[in-house]
Amino acid sequence: MNQLTAQAPGGVPHLTHWQGVWxxxxxxxxxxxxxxVAQVVHAQADPDRExxxxxxxxxxxxxxxxxxxxxxxxxxxxxxxxxxxxxNSSGETWRQWRNRWVSPFGLIVIGGMIVIITLFYxxxxxxxxxxxxxxxxxxxxxxxxxxxxxSVASLFIVLALTGLNLLFGKFVFRGLFGDAFWGGMxxxxxxxxxxxxxxFGVLLIVxxxxxxxxxxxxxxxxxxxxxxxxxxxxxxxxxxFANGGEKAWYxxxxxxxxxxxxxxxxxxxxxxxxxxxxxxxxxxxxxVGALGLTAVSIGHIxxxxxxxxxxxxGMTTGYVDETWAKEHHNLWYEEVKDQSVSEQELxxxxxxxxxxxxxxxxxx
Amino acid sequence: MAQMKFMCDAERCIECNGCVTACxxxxxxxxxxxxxxxxxxxxxxxxxxxxxxACMHCDDxxxxxxxxxxxxxxxxxxxxxxxxxxxxxxxxxxxxxxxxAPQFPQQDAFGExxxxxxxxxxxxxxxxxxxxxxxxxxxxxxxxxxxPLCAEMCSxxxxxxxxAQDVADIFRQRVVHRGHEDGAWSNNPKASAxxxxxxAARKG
Numbered sequence: 001m002n003q004l005t006a007q008a009p010g011g012v013p014h015l016t017h018w019q020g021v022w023x024x025x026x027x028x029x030x031x032x033x034x035x036x037v038a039q040v041v042h043a044q045a046d047p048d049r050e051x052x053x054x055x056x057x058x059x060x061x062x063x064x065x066x067x068x069x070x071x072x073x074x075x076x077x078x079x080x081x082x083x084x085x086x087x088n089s090s091g092e093t094w095r096q097w098r099n100r101w102v103s104p105f106g107l108i109v110i111g112g113m114i115v116i117i118t119l120f121y122x123x124x125x126x127x128x129x130x131x132x133x134x135x136x137x138x139x140x141x142x143x144x145x146x147x148x149x150x151s152v153a154s155l156f157i158v159l160a161l162t163g164l165n166l167l168f169g170k171f172v173f174r175g176l177f178g179d180a181f182w183g184g185m186x187x188x189x190x191x192x193x194x195x196x197x198x199x200f201g202v203l204l205i206v207x208x209x210x211x212x213x214x215x216x217x218x219x220x221x222x223x224x225x226x227x228x229x230x231x232x233x234x235x236x237x238x239x240x241f242a243n244g245g246e247k248a249w250y251x252x253x254x255x256x257x258x259x260x261x262x263x264x265x266x267x268x269x270x271x272x273x274x275x276x277x278x279x280x281x282x283x284x285x286x287x288v289g290a291l292g293l294t295a296v297s298i299g300h301i302x303x304x305x306x307x308x309x310x311x312x313x314g315m316t317t318g319y320v321d322e323t324w325a326k327e328h329h330n331l332w333y334e335e336v337k338d339q340s341v342s343e344q345e346l347x348x349x350x351x352x353x354x355x356x357x358x359x360x361x362x363x364x
Numbered sequence: 365m366a367q368m369k370f371m372c373d374a375e376r377c378i379e380c381n382g383c384v385t386a387c388x389x390x391x392x393x394x395x396x397x398x399x400x401x402x403x404x405x406x407x408x409x410x411x412x413x414x415x416x417x418a419c420m421h422c423d424d425x426x427x428x429x430x431x432x433x434x435x436x437x438x439x440x441x442x443x444x445x446x447x448x449x450x451x452x453x454x455x456x457x458x459x460x461x462x463x464x465a466p467q468f469p470q471q472d473a474f475g476e477x478x479x480x481x482x483x484x485x486x487x488x489x490x491x492x493x494x495x496x497x498x499x500x501x502x503x504x505x506x507x508x509x510x511x512p513l514c515a516e517m518c519s520x521x522x523x524x525x526x527x528a529q530d531v532a533d534i535f536r537q538r539v540v541h542r543g544h545e546d547g548a549w550s551n552n553p554k555a556s557a558x559x560x561x562x563x564a565a566r567k568g
Contacts, residue, residue: 062405062413074408078381079401084464086403086417095426095460166454170434183450186433190452194475270455270471280459 084276094280102284103167106291110164113295117302127308129323136340137319138333146315148207155200160294162189167287194268201261208254214241215250220331240331249300252293260289319346366527367442368485368506370515371535372416376522379404379414383514383523387418390486390513391502397467399483400514416514416523419444419465419483427457427466441506442528443485448500453477485525486512 065072069089077084141149165173166189174182220237224230224244227237237243242250266274266282274282304311310324322340325333341349379402387393387400400418421444428436428444435450436457446457455477457466468477488504491497497504505513515525524531 062411066405072406074404074406074412076404076407077401078379078384078403079398080396082401082464086405086415086463088460088462088464091426091460091462095430099429166432170432174434179447179450183433186450187452190432190454190475198474268475269473270475270477271473273471276459276464279455283456283459 088276090277090280094284097284098287102287102291106167106287109291109295110298113298117298121302121306126306129309129321130327131323133310133324134322134340136322136342137346138322138325138336138340139318140314140320140325141318143318145207145210146318148203148210149315152200152203152207155196155203156293156297158192158196159200160290160297162193163290164294165189166193197261197264197268201264204253204257204261208250208258211242211250212254215247217247217251221247236327236330238331239329241329243329245303249296252296256289256293260286260293263289365440367529368421368526369442369528369531370418370420370485370512371524371531373522373524373535373538374413374415376520377402377414377416378520378522380519382517382519383416386513386517387483390505391484392498393502394469394481396469397481399465399467399481401464416518417463417465418514419461419485420463421485422462426460426462430456430460432456439487441485441487443487443506445484445487445489445501446480446482447490448479449490451479453479457482483512486510 066086067089069085069087071083071085075085077086165186169182169186169189173185177185218240220239221244224237224239225248226232227235229243229245230237263282263286267279267286270279304315308328310321311328314320314324319341322333322337325336381402384398384400384402388398391399393399400416402414402416404412404414406412421442423442425436425438425444427446428438431446432454433450433452435447436444437447438444453468453470454475455466455468457480458464458468465482466480467482468480470476470478484501484504486503486505488497488507489501491500494504503513505511510516512525515523524534
């Protein structure tokens, strides 16, 4: 204010000194007065007044309710046919489960299995037949079961590879092949996985039903496990048509396998309207189960092919050698040894009516 | 480098759904998809509250983290966009998203969902031509120096869009003028411990 009045005379030289001062004082008074009025207006944004007249604020409990994913009776969302809550509270849980636990540990389990089997093969080596092959064959797997086995097996491999691609592919192939190829690759993976999955599911159930009577656990199976399937003590352990290990694989498929199939159906058919939350859990069950099955299947594949002499021919030709049967399935051998056929008889039989003959009787 | 954010001031939202309509119109969004939605809590009660939600363009976006095809990316402006050529419609982004932002045109057997669609902050998406971009993702207003239409058209200016700093400044000013000690967000008595209004006033 002082500054203003002091400068005034210099600013208006044609007025007398006193007149100039008075005018400026008057102006300054008016300004001060208007400031006062403005403060009155400003005071209307008074906190207490606002609190008493304004709509009540949203309290912390309400935000907590929103955060927890609850919706309540008077919850509305403007999106057509949607009942999604404001915050998908389980989404982050699902993300952490998938990305921090399932994904890295799945890699460890499957990678670990490959390493263990490779080491086993390098150190212990292939399980050769101890005795000479007799050349006489026993019928083990009829054509229908072989066809079923290989259908389920090839579908399993396709589903495992496409599934692994869906989980880990982006870390490898996108950078390797570029977006265009990766786009086609991942889209094909999802397509195959979603369309072949249900076929696998149905065939797996059929296979499980066909094999259940061979896989009922027996007392000697416990002994088989105690001896590590013959690895401990290097002695033969009793086994019927299916040994303890095979039965274990059967029951893993009958439990975990069925669970994976069931959760897969939940994920594969969103048309039935199951919600986000259901699919989050289905996805975790599906991934954990499938990664576990894939790891165990690597063991099954090793034992059935590279790992044991004479096993694969049972599933390809349907017949196994007497010696193989004696060494791996002694109880079964005792039951069916009188039904063995020579290779010449086999050739003759095939020539006459194909290989679709009835198998030797079985017992677990 | 801006860091784009949406913010909906729940004290101002009047549930007019103008943002929803503006978005559908600006982006020519496919039938059945609504990139933005308005949620009302306690509808009809004295403490009714509405808030407009769409993709919030998270810093650590869960959709990006779980996508099997890695089709999401973040622009320099902090906008989360996705490439529809890579999307396989698996639905994982929907499982993970906190805000229910990703939507799919279909929901059919064998996981046939079509390509995911979500709010792009009116920033379009990856495409060869402008026409293709509009066809797939809708408008690219950011390229024209404009903000998302939902926020631009919000009649009460409840929905704010822009650089996080600017949005925060506007909201802080509102808080100061409202005079709520606790930042106008709640009646939480503990909130006065970090008195937002007071700090804001000192900063001017």
